[in-house]
Amino acid sequence: MAEVKVDTKVLEGMVDFVEQSVGYAQKQAEVEAAVEERGPQVVDALIKSGFVNSDNREAALKAAKDPLKVLESLEKTAKAKTRKQASEAPDALGSADEIKEAGQTEEKAGESPQMAAANNRLLRSLGF
Secondary structure, eight states: OOOOOOOHHHHHHHHHHHHHHHHHHHHHHHHHHHHHHHHHHHHHHHHHTTSSOGGGHHHHHHHTTOHHHHHHHHHHHHHHOSHHHHHHOHHHHOOHHHHHHTTOOOOOTTOOHHHHHHHHHHHHHTTO
């Protein structure tokens, strides 16, 4: 078998690359563990404050693991400004008629059309 010679700088570069990759993988694992730990707390807080319907908890937990879905949801929430304004301005979150026409929800007993619209808009923004 023929001998292969590799420049020392190339080998050093490979070692640096591997070290950085390991560091990145460790950081990613830490972030994923934090999301697993804090995700349920955050979703429960959103449910308690009325931003997410308790029936949508599992979908919200799944979406909380996707950074792009979280950003889209935050953007929609920011545009609504406040929960009260969101419920008073269905156009900001989509009207109940718009949601019903799309066939995406049925109102639950005791749920206002505005809350149903807000829940469905949130789910759509999260990709569901």
